[in-house]
Amino acid sequence: MVQKTPMTLAEKLVARAAGQDVVRPGEVVTAKVDLAMMHDSGGPRRVAPMLERLQAKLWDPNKVVVISDHYVPAVDAESAGILDLTRKWVKAAGVTKFHDMQGICHVVLPERGHLRPGLFVVGGDSHSPTGGAFGCYMFGVGATEMCGVLVTGEIWLRVPETILLHWTGKLGPGVAAKDMILAMCAKLGMDGGRYQAIQYAGDTIAGLSMQERMTLSNMAAELGAQTGLIAPDAVTRDYLLAAGVPDGEIDITTWHGDAGAKVERHDFDAASLSPMVAAPHSPANSAAVIEHKGVTVDQAYIGACTGAKINDLRMAASVLKGRKVASNTRLLIAPASVRTTAEAAADGTLATLTEAGAILLSSGCGACAGYGAGVLAENETCIASTARNFKGRMGAGSSKVYLGSPYTVAAAAVAGHIVDPRELLS
Amino acid sequence: MTASNTGRVWKFGDNIDTDVLAPGLYMKGPLSELAKHCLEAVEPRFAKDVKPGDIVVGGRNFGMGSSREQAVMVLRELGVGAVVAPSFAGIFYRNALNLGLLALVCAEASQIRADAVLSVDAANAELRDLDTGKRYTCEALPAHLLQMIADGGLLPNLEKKLKIQRSKEAQA
Numbered sequence: 345m346v347q348k349t350p351m352t353l354a355e356k357l358v359a360r361a362a363g364q365d366v367v368r369p370g371e372v373v374t375a376k377v378d379l380a381m382m383h384d385s386g387g388p389r390r391v392a393p394m395l396e397r398l399q400a401k402l403w404d405p406n407k408v409v410v411i412s413d414h415y416v417p418a419v420d421a422e423s424a425g426i427l428d429l430t431r432k433w434v435k436a437a438g439v440t441k442f443h444d445m446q447g448i449c450h451v452v453l454p455e456r457g458h459l460r461p462g463l464f465v466v467g468g469d470s471h472s473p474t475g476g477a478f479g480c481y482m483f484g485v486g487a488t489e490m491c492g493v494l495v496t497g498e499i500w501l502r503v504p505e506t507i508l509l510h511w512t513g514k515l516g517p518g519v520a521a522k523d524m525i526l527a528m529c530a531k532l533g534m535d536g537g538r539y540q541a542i543q544y545a546g547d548t549i550a551g552l553s554m555q556e557r558m559t560l561s562n563m564a565a566e567l568g569a570q571t572g573l574i575a576p577d578a579v580t581r582d583y584l585l586a587a588g589v590p591d592g593e594i595d596i597t598t599w600h601g602d603a604g605a606k607v608e609r610h611d612f613d614a615a616s617l618s619p620m621v622a623a624p625h626s627p628a629n630s631a632a633v634i635e636h637k638g639v640t641v642d643q644a645y646i647g648a649c650t651g652a653k654i655n656d657l658r659m660a661a662s663v664l665k666g667r668k669v670a671s672n673t674r675l676l677i678a679p680a681s682v683r684t685t686a687e688a689a690a691d692g693t694l695a696t697l698t699e700a701g702a703i704l705l706s707s708g709c710g711a712c713a714g715y716g717a718g719v720l721a722e723n724e725t726c727i728a729s730t731a732r733n734f735k736g737r738m739g740a741g742s743s744k745v746y747l748g749s750p751y752t753v754a755a756a757a758v759a760g761h762i763v764d765p766r767e768l769l770s
Numbered sequence: 771m772t773a774s775n776t777g778r779v780w781k782f783g784d785n786i787d788t789d790v791l792a793p794g795l796y797m798k799g800p801l802s803e804l805a806k807h808c809l810e811a812v813e814p815r816f817a818k819d820v821k822p823g824d825i826v827v828g829g830r831n832f833g834m835g836s837s838r839e840q841a842v843m844v845l846r847e848l849g850v851g852a853v854v855a856p857s858f859a860g861i862f863y864r865n866a867l868n869l870g871l872l873a874l875v876c877a878e879a880s881q882i883r884a885d886a887v888l889s890v891d892a893a894n895a896e897l898r899d900l901d902t903g904k905r906y907t908c909e910a911l912p913a914h915l916l917q918m919i920a921d922g923g924l925l926p927n928l929e930k931k932l933k934i935q936r937s938k939e940a941q942a
């Protein structure tokens with residue numbers, strides 16, 4: 345019998361989509377796209393004129409998901425126009441998988457059962473690697489490439505090398521996936537992923553909820569990787585079953601890397617990890633929270649695809665329970681999706697947050713990239729559970745954004761300045 | 771772009787970023803204006819003296835930074851025939867090919883002499899130093915991508931394909 349060369353998870357996913365038995369890193373292949381996701385900002389308003397120029401139709405309207413999240417709810421006539429254009433285009437193009445103002449695309453996509461292990465998915469947004477948490481090969485593309493996918497159902501890619509980020513040990517109390525990814529950003533830098541495939545593995549990852557895994561895959565973008573994969577397991581299955589995916593469509597046995605497949609491995613220890621904070625203006629500018637202790641914050645923001653899922657809100661609630669937001673600051677919370685809000689309302693999380701004095705905002709990108717409510721004034725300082733703290737991203741050019749886990753953001757809201765959240769949890 | 775062309779080498783270091791290629795300060799203006807400032811932070815002569823067909827040879831992680839397509843468009847505007855580097859930032863690399871700029875991954879790029887005159891054989895993924903005769907092997911691009919680049923990028927390539935498809939359908 346011929347010995348099969350071992351393949352990584354990324355190679356297996358790409359090979360399947362390319363219709364090949366084997367693919368090798370560096371090889372350029374054409375892959376069939378199982379699903380294309382667009383949002384209101386980079387989607388219809390950008391691709392519609394291109395499709396018109398080509399006089400082309402969608403290759404398969406059933407494989408297209410459109411989610412309005414960036415300009416929701418509209419704050420002016422211009423954003424209202426973009427949302428209106430999106431609704432009209434979706435109708436005309438025959439796209440039925442349309443989620444209008446239901447939450448942030450990277451959270452809504454799996455929540456509504458569109459993902460399952462093994463799929464090859466492109467998204468019109470840089471945080472599309474989030475889908476990698478479900479064992480999908482998912483990555484972000486620009487509008488020109490999205491137009492190509494919409495017309496042909498295909499996309500070319502260079503088969504990536506695999507960078508294995510291996511975590512062992514149990515996270516301590518008050519330490520979360522966000523701290524893990526900030527630690528990885530600090531160690532590897534924002535180009536550490538070299539546009540290859542990152543795969544997260546080890547017993548720490550196996551012990552994380554789907555939402556926590558999504559935080560890691562989401563910020564594979566900050567590591568400069570094309571995608572951020574996690575091999576599917578029982579945790580993946582349980583999440584997808586709850587999202588309404590039929591059991592028969594959830595394959596958690598096939599989509600794993602082979603032993604002996606060639607990877608570049610980096611090891612991390614979860615048990616010794618302390619809460620991390622990224623100082624302005626880069627996620628790679630991360631260090632233990634203690635380094636920034638005492639920095640006063642004008643605003644604390646819990647929001648974005650990265651940091652406002654149900655477990656993120658629960659983390660914040662565990663810090664805020666029985667406490668109040670400090671008088672020198674404000675705490676804004678924008679749950680990642682409408683379903684997240686409903687869940688938080690049902691289990692009492694929401695009441696804890698509002699009793700502490702948090703201001704509840706609508707579900708969408710909001711202030712994360714300066715689109716909606718909650719942006720910063722000149723010289724203001726914010727601590728946020730978002731993914732990026734580039735200069736001016738959340739508002740005025742001179743504003744400063746620190747990044748931290750929902751624990752750390754909530755703790756700063758209570759103290760009025762950056763503190764180690766573990767001080768408030770004991 | 772022809773199957774083989776010749777151009778002078780402009781050599782740059784590692785991590786040339788999209789702000790150096792397309793400076794944010796001039797992004798609001800027209801492309802022709804932006805192109806005048808391409809790479810000026812590291813080589814002020816470049817935009818003035820570059821000739822159509824010339825070859826930009828970069829170091830590791832060429833094109834790092836933002837996803838702005840202008841970083842590729844300025845090089846096209848200036849007539850650059852190819853960009854060669856040991857590695858590219860992923861989004862820049864995709865943008866380059868999709869906008870019709872030949873980008874070649876060449877492990878030995880650092881050995882290419884500054885000011886050398888190279889011939890570029892895209893189909894065979896090979897560069898040749900016309901003075902010394904030394905050859906450099908690059909990672910090969912499949913025929914369909916070479917065709918896309920020759921057509922001027924993804925959209926013109928699609929336009930052409932759709933036209934052919936439609937005229938076939940009309941004849942049938």
Ligand code: SF4
Pocket residue numbers: 448449450469471647648649650708709712713730731
């Ligand atoms: S929440 Fe922020 S990071 Fe996430 S998709 Fe929206 S703008 Fe991007």
